[in-house]
Amino acid sequence: MSPATTASTHPTHPAESTGPPERSPLVSWLAVVAVMLGIFSIVTTEILPIGLLTSIGSDFTVSDGTAGLMMTMPGFLAALSAPLVTVATGRVDRRLMLAAFILLLALANFLAAAAADYWLVLVSRVLVGITIGGFWSIGAGLAGRLVPARSTGRATAVIFSAVPLGSVLGVPLGTFAGDAAGWRTAFLGMGLLTLAVLALLLLVVPPLPADEPARLRDLTGMLRGVDTRYALVITFLVVLAHFGAYTYVTPFLEQVTRVGAGTITFLLLVYGAAGIAGNFLGGAVVARHPRAAFASAAALLAGATLLLPVLGDGRAGAVTLLILWGIAYGAVPVCSQTWFARARPDSPEAASVLFTASFQATISTGALAGGVVVDRSSPSLVMTLAGTAALLTVAAIGLHHVRRISWPGPAHRRQASGDAADAP
DSSP states (O other), rough: OOOHHHHHHOOOOOTTOOOOOOHHHHHHHHHHHHHHHHHHHHHHHHHHHHHHHHHHHHHHHHHHHHHTTTHHHHHHHHHHHHHHHHHTTSOOOOHHHHHHHHHHHHHHHHHHOOOHHHHHHHEHHHHEEHHHHHHHHHHTTTHHHHHGGGGGGHHHHHHHHHHHHIIIIIHHHHHHHHHOOHHHHHHHHHHHHHHHHHHHHHHHSSSOOOOOOOOOOHHHHHHHHHHHHHHHHHHHHHHHHHHHHHHHHHHIIIIIIIIHHHHHHHHHHHHHHHHHHHHHHHHHHHTTTTHHHHHHHHHHHHHHHHHHHHHHSSHHHHHHOOOOOOOOHHHHHHHHHHHHHHHOTTOOOHHHHHHHHHHHHHHHHHHHHHHHHHHSOOOHHHHHHHHHHHHHHHHHHHHHHHTTOOOOGGGGGOOOOOOHHOOO
């Protein structure tokens, strides 16, 4: 998601208005970097199995679809833990919670590296899911508590730069390590990196007494708004399309494009670099043209996935379409988050939690649905179905425009029910 846009859609909490305690600028920014590295570790661990899918499946003699459960488990657990953690741990020092979740992530990576049976790998992925929902819900709004108010936007940008970096560096490097020394080495390396992040968090992040706890009624109140329901449907369709296909991009490249492990690593790196470009392009456009930005991203994703079975049997076609796919999906998170934030500008924290929960739940649904298809058919059919779902996303955005539904402006903030303002 775009750092610039995230900075604008994650304002600091009211209790943070006094700013952070007096600390040296270096230590304050090291704290920001520590939180960023925590998110980088989480993002990389979550998507690491994509590049190692066939290796892990082969080791445990499970199908590609069953191996895809490694992507399914974390998302569902993250979707559950995001609202639950926000409500249940609202009074606990945020520094302690960040450390606890990072420790849990390290244990999950070590468990995966040492797993003798596939079910232990899935247990490790459950722990990853809990970490995603918990750390993300807490870490998203901490910038204003770590640096002076004038630097909050820049600090938020640094924290959320971890998202595209995890995609660009995490999967290719993990795939390279897995090819060179076995997939267990990739998880072992992530576990060691996570322990280093834990040490940095404890060393440089100050005590962060909890603010006023979030309330469940803020989350349930959002669901009554038409804009929120559109945001949910559109996010579901486009994320379903992406992860239903991208989870199985390695089998596609092996079976259809017929390239080896080294080339796959390179192609995933190219895809990730395109994702960074798409991330910043989406962030630059979505604030002024939210419908056009989201529709363009979904249409580009549809075109790339629909054309891959046709043109992806050659390397040039595969590279070109993966670049387009990366640009398209790079813009999706910032577009989705912006829709949620605009749907409920009076409850930014509730909007952030609902965005996280819905996004993560759909990641799992997409990986699960893609696994069912790939086990019964082929990776090419997965791409075709993903493209169809992305086209439905474009249609839903068009319906939002045709119905002339408009978001409330900053001067028209609504209270929890807000039904009248949402009516078309």
